[in-house]
Amino acid sequence: MNAGIVVEGTFDGATYRRLIPRIRKDISELQVRQCGGKHRLKNVFLDRLEEFHRNPAWNIDVACVIRDSDCDPPEQIEKQLQKVLKASGFKPKFHVEFFAVQCMLESWLLSDLAAIRSVAGTRSKNAEIELQNINIAPQHSQEDKNVLRRVLAQYGLPATPPVYGAVAALANLTSIGNRCGYFREFVSRIRAI
Numbered sequence: 001m002n003a004g005i006v007v008e009g010t011f012d013g014a015t016y017r018r019l020i021p022r023i024r025k026d027i028s029e030l031q032v033r034q035c036g037g038k039h040r041l042k043n044v045f046l047d048r049l050e051e052f053h054r055n056p057a058w059n060i061d062v063a064c065v066i067r068d069s070d071c072d073p074p075e076q077i078e079k080q081l082q083k084v085l086k087a088s089g090f091k092p093k094f095h096v097e098f099f100a101v102q103c104m105l106e107s108w109l110l111s112d113l114a115a116i117r118s119v120a121g122t123r124s125k126n127a128e129i130e131l132q133n134i135n136i137a138p139q140h141s142q143e144d145k146n147v148l149r150r151v152l153a154q155y156g157l158p159a160t161p162p163v164y165g166a167v168a169a170l171a172n173l174t175s176i177g178n179r180c181g182y183f184r185e186f187v188s189r190i191r192a193i
Contacts, residue, residue, distance in 0.1 A: 002029040004052040004063040006045045008038045014161035015105050016066060018168040023190045031058055041067050042081065046088050053092045062193050063092065066099045071142065074100035097193050102182040105164065106148040107140035108171065111179040115170035119163060120155035129154060140180045
């Protein structure tokens, strides 16, 4: 299956580029396009879908438009994006699925410290340190972005899209689902399309 993914920005692009093929193993080609931020996504995602539609070499079977819901219920945001697509009159030849992710990506990545340590180890950083003065909540939290950045800093890693992608490539999906309940729904929906 060939898939296209439309996301908010570079951190999202790097992370979903690594996570989606781990969830859906039958993806042979994956095109990822960013929109320059959450506020631009609503106005730009149609252009990205049209780009997927125009390029027959990609032969996109399904496209996912993914944005953060900022812990708000996802249904309303997903319906709003569906309305924008419908009102545009654009009818892509592939299925489009909308996701308003309730948990921050940082919450997902923070769910597996072993993956972060492993990335630190492959980058010749001190992967064996004990984290100092960092309290990681057992469930996802609004503070997770700041907490992840502090964790990365203590392991000597910069908070950059390549680091996010590397952690996403190694993170235990079950651990993410245990900490962030919406992730289990996300996985289920990705596998169903």
